[in-house]
Amino acid sequence: MQAPVLRFSEFTRARAPADDRDRLLQAAKRLAVLAEAFQLTEKEFEKKAQHLAAELTLVIPTFNESANLRELIRRVDAALAGVAWEMIVVDDNSPDGTSALAKGIAQADPRVRCLRRVNRRGLAGACIEGMLASSAPVVAVMDADLQHDERILPQMLEKVRAGADLVVGSRHVEGGSAEGGFSARRAAISDLATRMAKKALRADFSDLMSGFFMLRREIVEDCAPDLVPSGFKILADIVASAKQPLKIKEVGYMFRERIAGESKFDIKVGLDFLGLLLNKVSGGRIPVRFIFFALVGLSGVVIHLMTVNAALAVPGVSFMLAQSIAVLVAMTTNFYINNAITYRDAKLKGFWPQLRGLLYFYVVCGFGAVANVGVAAWLYNIDHVVWISALAGVVMGSVWNFTLSSLFVWRKD
Ligand code: GDD
Ligand code: MN
16 A cells, blocks of 8 residues: 555645644545545545545634644544544734734645734624635634534534534533633623523524534525624524524533633623624614614713713802713713724724814714704604604714714724
8 A cells, every 4th residue: 555645745744844744644544544435546535635625614713812723723633534624714913923823834734724804803703704715515613712622523514414504512402511611700691691692583592602603604605794793693693694594403512611812702792792682683774883872872961961960069160061061071981982882993093093083073963963953843843742853853863973973083094
């Protein structure tokens, strides 16, 4: 028998770092096994294998995961022996150099690719773009931090091959557990989010919050334009947006503890999720960004009232003055909260850009106020119902504020 080596791997092996060399040698051995299984000579199989496209694309979103990537690939490779897989690492320009590392690995291992995104952040968006970059019939999403158990990948693939549309790596079915991986607080939040999402999306499988799943690529391709790229909850979004009811299966696993690097879960991620639910409940008609904008506006009302009260407590301050101060304070806090949350992907940074943005925002709010009063007065003339007219004014004012803010204050140029 000849040495079981892929021509391509021979070529790359010469350039590969030592630990990759071992992996390639293993790959070559597997090739020999496969060739035998297909009753071909290795030469024949090698020829065929070169044209063998991947059956499974693993999409790995990363942000600062350079300490985990090599180990991840090693484990995936071991778990998926005999499967034609490829990996797309979608990195949001991590400062720790994850994308350079991924591309280095890719030079020695053609199954690995890296999609480096710049000036963008977002787990869901990264997953969507990774899945859309695949041409394999099956795609899977998995975290890079080794918290997801790669050993259930073959089982998941089996279920897809057997006809499932979507297979979820679940912490809540038999054999699954979230203990260890999450703090008690985080586990409680995750539980609450799951329950809310199940209600809102009318989905009835157990781990809707999972970031570990596999599905037929066709399903994502069909609903991709409806998916919301901000936030963490891509699975819930796919289930809610799918064009036909999905055949969903689950495979349990133990959610492991993160050893290296840090979790990116924070309060903003939670807010994003709330926005996603509202967007889905409204049938996708209300943009997530507007929901945030309106919520921030509501917080502005509270701040306004508090400021008026505080100002009136100062002796000699008239109501007019207190009201004016409150308007300024509320607009200013609204601006900064919107800058931090609603428009964080187009965040204004630095003193001058922020000052300019703030002044623009004042002007925009002025227009919003005019629109508000105009519509309210016009309607009141017709229907003479105070609350309807006032509410219509508020809605009109918010829509105006939102539209103009998106166009002029936080425009991306
Ligand atoms: N490209 C990109 N952009 N990747 C990101 C970003 C981002 O903005 N934020 C996080 N990631 C990557 C991380 O590098 C990691 O590989 C993966 O997404 C998950 O991020 P973590 O920060 O480790 O999330 P977690 O452990 O708190 O939560 C994860 O597991 C849960 C349980 O399955 C997520 O997958 C949750 O969605 C999931 O519910
Ligand atoms: Mn994690």
